[in-house]
Amino acid sequence: MTPLLQVENIAKFYGARIGCAEVSFDLYPGEVMGIVGESGSGKSTLLNLLAGHLVPDRGAVRFDTRTGGLRDTVTMSEPERRMLSRTDWAFVHQHARDGLRMNVSAGGNVGERLMAVSARHYGEIRTQAIDWLGRVEILEDRIDDRPTAFSGGMQQRLQIARNLVTGPRLVFMDEPTGGLDVSVQARLLDLLRGLVREMGLSAIIVTHDLAVVRLLADRLMVMKDGHVIETGLTDQVLDDPQHAYTQLLVSSVLQV
């Protein structure tokens, strides 16, 4: 089987400081991988490198494109990379307002992604937008409201609808449940799990919440000081951590 994403020895330096270095892994279709680590461990830098938001100082990020097979997204042309990020990739930001247009209606936010891939029929765009708002549990009568009128949890769900409407194959998520209260988090997790399974999505989720990765991710990568220190099956890494730092991380979680 061809990996959907193949990361080979990528590194990013901020001056003399290491953003992240020596990161390599393969992600296969349908897999959900979690990246955990404390603030400053390089996990967000890594996610931004993978999604093409940052340019790595070395290494390759190969994506299995629909037409050309595995292609290095670092060296491909800007228009090609932009096309990928509109079609096959999706990026869910921690703060919904970074991923939404706050002055455009909810329906418009979802429709815009469709128009970016050449949908032109207003009726069909609106129908699809309503369908997706329904899937993320936003009532149809809110379609013409702006996201500014939504609660934080609703904004996050709208951002997810906007991202998934074009049927991406790979979703990058940066702390998707961060800043939401726990009841909203549980609802969002349930929603994400269902969508991942139904659509056969692959996803890379950056979070510092170990409970979130246990429920969402098949595989886990633990980062510290810009390096990957441990990888494996999620429950194996959490239940039988090998590295001193992972043991500390797991044993520091408060039990409810």
Place this chain on the structure above:
Amino acid sequence: MISIENVCKSFVLHNQGAAEIPVMQGASLKVAAGECVALTGASGAGKSTLMRMIYGNYLTASGRIMIGNLDVATAAPREIIALRRGTLGYVSQFLRVVPRVSTLDVVAEPLMATGAAHAQAMQTARALLERLNIPERLWTLSPTTFSGGEQQRVNIARGFAYPYPALLLDEPTASLDPVNRATVLDMIAEAKARGAAIIGIFHDHAARDLICDRTHNMTQYTPGIAA
């Protein structure tokens, strides 16, 4: 179906003075299709540890754990994920689920994961819950608020939703009343009859004697006890 050869395991506690605790040495066991083997030994003998190693939940330091053609001890995460989806089932002692998900969906999930149609998966889930005497009014609720015995039965329903060729059972009858205990024993017998290879931990000795073909004492592999 399941073949364990000479496996070893130790835990290193880096944050407690790097203490190394050997817990298993040279464990070997073979279980054929249609056979049920009980792991025995006192608390701390390594029964649950071995189960978790078989499930890929604990890393195996050395030796082989063959499930069909896959060596769990050296398999890549995605191979273990595929193994758990279609070959190896596990009924743990405790239920761990996403909050807010209904009992029916929890039970149907393993079937959905193998690509079963939604209606078919739901029908199987309903039949299992009914058989295990979970009142129908609870089916749409999340099992996180259920009593211990009810949670255990939901866990069992989930573990038996898909006909896995290999099955691990961790105290499946521990907190059940006599009626439900008999039902679970029937289900285990049916799984054996269709050819599942089963490894179980049973503190309920009467159940163990009823359902298991043989026992396997784990104490012999425990460093410090056997020596």
